[in-house]
Amino acid sequence: MADLRGGDLSRLRQLNSLTAIRALRRAGPLTLSALAERTGLSRPSMKEVADELMGLGWVEEVPPSPGTMGRPARRYRFRADSGYLVGVDIGGHNIRAALSDLDGEILAETRQPVLPDAPLEERLAAIERAVEGCLTLSRTSVSDLWTVAVGTIGVIDVEGRVIYSAAVPAWRDLDLAGRLREMFPCPVLIENDSRLAAMAETRRGVAQGARDVVFLHVGRRMGAGLVIDGKVHRGFGAAAGEVAMLPESRWFDAPEHLNTCACVPEGVAPEDAAGHTLAAARNGDPVAVECVERYVDDLAVGTAAMVLILDPQMVVLGGGFSRSSDVLLEPLRRRLETRCMRMPEVRASTLGDECVVVGAIEYAVAHLDDQLFPPDRGPLPVAR
Amino acid sequence: MADLRGGDLSRLRQLNSLTAIRALRRAGPLTLSALAERTGLSRPSMKEVADELMGLGWVEEVPPSPGTMGRPARRYRFRADSGYLVGVDIGGHNIRAALSDLDGEILAETRQPVLPDAPLEERLAAIERAVEGCLTLSRTSVSDLWTVAVGTIGVIDVEGRVIYSAAVPAWRDLDLAGRLREMFPCPVLIENDSRLAAMAETRRGVAQGARDVVFLHVGRRMGAGLVIDGKVHRGFGAAAGEVAMLPESRWFDAPEHLNTCACVPEGVAPEDAAGHTLAAARNGDPVAVECVERYVDDLAVGTAAMVLILDPQMVVLGGGFSRSSDVLLEPLRRRLETRCMRMPEVRASTLGDECVVVGAIEYAVAHLDDQLFPPDRGPLPVAR
DNA sequence: CTACTTACGAAGGAGCGCTTCATTAGTAGC
DNA sequence: GCTACTAATGAAGCGCTCCTTCGTAAGTAG
Numbered sequence: 001m002a003d004l005r006g007g008d009l010s011r012l013r014q015l016n017s018l019t020a021i022r023a024l025r026r027a028g029p030l031t032l033s034a035l036a037e038r039t040g041l042s043r044p045s046m047k048e049v050a051d052e053l054m055g056l057g058w059v060e061e062v063p064p065s066p067g068t069m070g071r072p073a074r075r076y077r078f079r080a081d082s083g084y085l086v087g088v089d090i091g092g093h094n095i096r097a098a099l100s101d102l103d104g105e106i107l108a109e110t111r112q113p114v115l116p117d118a119p120l121e122e123r124l125a126a127i128e129r130a131v132e133g134c135l136t137l138s139r140t141s142v143s144d145l146w147t148v149a150v151g152t153i154g155v156i157d158v159e160g161r162v163i164y165s166a167a168v169p170a171w172r173d174l175d176l177a178g179r180l181r182e183m184f185p186c187p188v189l190i191e192n193d194s195r196l197a198a199m200a201e202t203r204r205g206v207a208q209g210a211r212d213v214v215f216l217h218v219g220r221r222m223g224a225g226l227v228i229d230g231k232v233h234r235g236f237g238a239a240a241g242e243v244a245m246l247p248e249s250r251w252f253d254a255p256e257h258l259n260t261c262a263c264v265p266e267g268v269a270p271e272d273a274a275g276h277t278l279a280a281a282r283n284g285d286p287v288a289v290e291c292v293e294r295y296v297d298d299l300a301v302g303t304a305a306m307v308l309i310l311d312p313q314m315v316v317l318g319g320g321f322s323r324s325s326d327v328l329l330e331p332l333r334r335r336l337e338t339r340c341m342r343m344p345e346v347r348a349s350t351l352g353d354e355c356v357v358v359g360a361i362e363y364a365v366a367h368l369d370d371q372l373f374p375p376d377r378g379p380l381p382v383a384r
Numbered sequence: 385m386a387d388l389r390g391g392d393l394s395r396l397r398q399l400n401s402l403t404a405i406r407a408l409r410r411a412g413p414l415t416l417s418a419l420a421e422r423t424g425l426s427r428p429s430m431k432e433v434a435d436e437l438m439g440l441g442w443v444e445e446v447p448p449s450p451g452t453m454g455r456p457a458r459r460y461r462f463r464a465d466s467g468y469l470v471g472v473d474i475g476g477h478n479i480r481a482a483l484s485d486l487d488g489e490i491l492a493e494t495r496q497p498v499l500p501d502a503p504l505e506e507r508l509a510a511i512e513r514a515v516e517g518c519l520t521l522s523r524t525s526v527s528d529l530w531t532v533a534v535g536t537i538g539v540i541d542v543e544g545r546v547i548y549s550a551a552v553p554a555w556r557d558l559d560l561a562g563r564l565r566e567m568f569p570c571p572v573l574i575e576n577d578s579r580l581a582a583m584a585e586t587r588r589g590v591a592q593g594a595r596d597v598v599f600l601h602v603g604r605r606m607g608a609g610l611v612i613d614g615k616v617h618r619g620f621g622a623a624a625g626e627v628a629m630l631p632e633s634r635w636f637d638a639p640e641h642l643n644t645c646a647c648v649p650e651g652v653a654p655e656d657a658a659g660h661t662l663a664a665a666r667n668g669d670p671v672a673v674e675c676v677e678r679y680v681d682d683l684a685v686g687t688a689a690m691v692l693i694l695d696p697q698m699v700v701l702g703g704g705f706s707r708s709s710d711v712l713l714e715p716l717r718r719r720l721e722t723r724c725m726r727m728p729e730v731r732a733s734t735l736g737d738e739c740v741v742v743g744a745i746e747y748a749v750a751h752l753d754d755q756l757f758p759p760d761r762g763p764l765p766v767a768r
Numbered sequence: 769c770t771a772c773t774t775a776c777g778a779a780g781g782a783g784c785g786c787t788t789c790a791t792t793a794g795t796a797g798c
Numbered sequence: 799g800c801t802a803c804t805a806a807t808g809a810a811g812c813g814c815t816c817c818t819t820c821g822t823a824a825g826t827a828g
Contacts, residue, residue, distance in 0.1 A: 005403065005423065005424045006399070006400040006403045006423035006424045006816095007396050007403075008783095008815095009396070009782085009783050009784055009785095009815065009816060009817090010783080010784090011396070012393070012395070012396045012784070012785085013783085013784070013785095015390070015391050016390040016784090019390045019391075031806080032806080033806070039389065040389045040390045041390040041785075041786095042785065042786050042787075043806085044785075044786075044787085044808085045784070045785045045786075047807090047808090048784080048785085064794095064806095066794090067795085068795080068804095069794080069796085069803080069804050070793080070794065070795075070804040070806060071792060071793040071794050071804075071805055071806040072794060072805090072806075073805075073807090074806080155725060164725070211620070212619060212620050224693070226693070226694075228612050228617065229612070229613065231613065233613075234695070235596060235694055235695025235696065235726075236594075236595070236596050236695055236696060236697035236726075236728070237695055237725075239692075239695040239725040240693065240695040241693065242692045242693075243689070245692050245724070245725055246685075246689055246692050246723060248632045248634075248685050248688075248689070249632075249689065249692075250632075301630075301632050304630055304632075305627070305630055305632070305633065305689045305693065306693055308623075308626045308627055308629050308630050308633075309608070309624065309690055309694070310610075310619055310693070311620055311622070311623040311624040311625075311626075312619065312620060313620035339629070340629070341539060341548070341621075341623040341626045341629055342619075342620075342621035342623045391785095392785070392786090392814095393784070393785060393813085393814050393815055393816095394814080394815090396784095396815065396816085397814085397815065397816095400815090400816095416775080416776085417774085417775070425816075425817095426816065426817055426818075427775085427776090428778090428816080428817075428818090429815070429816050429817075431777085432815080432816090448775095450825090452773095452774080452826080453772080453773050453774065453825080453827085454773040454774020454825065455776070455823060455824040455825050456774085456775075456825060457774075457776090458775080458776085
């Protein structure tokens with residue numbers, strides 16, 4: 001809960017430096033006076049901090065903005081371009097990558113299609129190609145990368161080893177962290193994709209500002225990611241959110257209602273069936289509507305379990321089917337109304353397919369803060 | 385995630401004072417040198433901090449310990465007796481209260497039996513009697529109380545109003561916080577009893593040191609309390625942990641298997657039936673064993689949901705039936721093994737009936753830290 | 769009674785943030 | 799083109815907090 005280390009003068013400076021950087025990152029270029037006001041420090045002190053940060057390369061001066069009264073003020077900005085971050089989304093059918101500056105501003109994006117049953121090495125090669133594509137597009141080199149954050153399907157343990165992956169056979173028992181660390185000469189972070197999507201929605205999407213969020217991945221497979229008290233919740237063994245494993249949640253087979261609907265014409269590829277059903281339901285096809293109702297029936301059970309257990313502020317619907325949120329949201333809300341103690345907001349993802357990549361970038365950004373100022377959380381308080 | 389306020393010199397001192405107090409609270413009387421070593425400060429600085437804390441009444445000197453080499457060192461201790469805390473457990477049939485010093489050391493305890501359907505004023509009077517009993521026993525007065533923390537059955541909203549209470553009719557729609565604040569001239573904290581029990585077990589009980597804990601209240605009613613990342617999880621509307629509301633969790637009627645077992649002889653009061661069944665099962669009565677199996681069948685469903693969703697380090701079995709944990713733990717473990725992704729530790733509460741009161745005290749103690757040094761958590765970071 | 773051990777207390781110094789004030793580099797008005 | 803006004807700058811001086819150092823004090827051990 002807190003460390004027992006007392007603070008030095010230098011620690012105070014460290015703290016103030018961090019505060020300044022945070023202010024700059026949040027609000028773009030700022031004059032010394034503005035910085036001083038925001039941080040609560042005096043101008044001279046702020047100046048000293050700024051000089052130090054410039055010396056360290058965190059901050060640089062930009063030309064003063066003209067057209068103001070009085071003597072033009074120095075302006076400083078966070079050097080977001082002094083390093084780059086990469087976020088990767090390893091999905092069943094696609095590998096997406098994005099490259100951003102240290103502010104999380106995305107500068108390049110790529111996508112590599114890959115077959116779910118592709119052999120391991122092919123998959124890893126696709127990852128490498130996706131990242132290299134980003135590097136080329138943004139004219140940066142791998143040595144400029146500070147962090148690579150990866151979101152992947154499957155259950156990943158705390159060491160970054162894949163312990164379960166129904167969708168991608170080649171992924172089983174893989175030491176993913178190890179392989180990726182060989183690939184990139186910088187820290188590699190690995191997380192479950194739904195958790196990163198949840199993070200993305202809380203930081204940049206529809207759930208901005210919410211502290212407790214449940215993200216539902218609705219698509220060909222079901223998944224969930226939790227944000228609790230503003231932080232991604234991994235669980236002790238990094239296996240949080242695996243509701244679909246519980247038969248009573250009725251999540252595992254839920255998508256079958258959409259896949260096997262009678263409204264789907266012959267000859268449609270199995271992976272497109274659900275899309276057909278949802279589209280038909282939108283057009284009022286009663287058979288399709290019935291299938292969707294049954295689907296949401298099942299979806300609502302596991303969702304209600306999460307809502308009752310966690311009482312989140314918001315439930316965000318994401319994943320492939322969330323493109324059809326117009327036919328899903330209301331039925332889901334109706335069912336949750338009757339089941340839940342306190343009804344959370346239920347909204348559709350605004351980030352869509354980008355969700356996981358953006359979440360990975362945000363994860364890397366959040367990790368960056370830790371690099372600057374490691375939050376050494378001590379042991380938990382116990383009885384005396 | 386962090387405030388944007390920079391720090392003053394005085395803030396540094398504040399921080400170091402807090403660190404010193406924490407060290408003293410954790411380790412009892414300490415010499416100046418020991419304190420300095422633990423906090424990482426120099427001796428002269430530590431001395432100044434100690435002097436200041438003595439002036440403020442937080443700390444006092446105790447006689448030096450004799451029999452040591454060299455000049456005897458001053459010793460300081462946290463003045464745990466400069467104020468008192470009260471924890472109250474408002475149950476259906478009993479109201480328990482405990483009084484502790486600021487270290488959470490319990491000095492007095494009382495219990496007031498009360499009928500579940502007693503009218504409101506009678507219940508409130510019983511609370512007052514319970515607390516006054518503690519004050520008398522410990523020869524303190526209500527004006528020495530710094531905080532009263534209350535754990536109660538029912539669902540309490542964030543303002544301390546009872547929004548749902550199946551077990552205690554008089555509790556419905558009550559502004560409990562308001563009534564208790566009239567009663568005591570100090571801050572009154574209100575929480576759900578299962579959450580406080582979870583807190584007690586993580587701080588003083590079987591789950592010490594675990595960051596993520598699910599506490600199961602198994603008894604005539606079912607409840608759950610969550611500790612996530614070392615903190616009690618309330619949820620956005622303070623309604624977290626209400627798994628029993630979900631029919632599919634099979635929690636709501638689970639106790640009926642024990643209440644209506646054929647092994648219970650005629651004439652046993654309904655509230656003692658479950659105890660009979662559990663006792664019979666322990667003695668090997670096959671009918672009772674069968675009932676217990678069915679009970680655990682149901683219990684395991686909702687529990688598995690929580691485990692799969694949260695992936696806690698430990699599940700703690702508490703509440704009235706946990707006295708029979710010997711017949712419950714193994715069956716529960718067996719079922720969870722087959723249902724969970726990663727099996728958590730499953731243990732029985734070590735605090736028993738005291739659980740909620742102890743949790744309330746711990747809650748008050750934790751709140752005390754905030755009084756010393758308010759952790760102004762700023763807004764969550766959002767996209768720039 | 770002496771030697772040893774350990775803590776105490778005072779002195780001096782460095783780092784950090786604050787306030788104050790004369791100075792400087794712009795814009796606005798004539 | 800000159801003057802008035804505005805707002806930031808830079809230097810000086812102060813106070814607080816922490817640090818190191820050293821002589822002194824108060825015990826125990828022999």
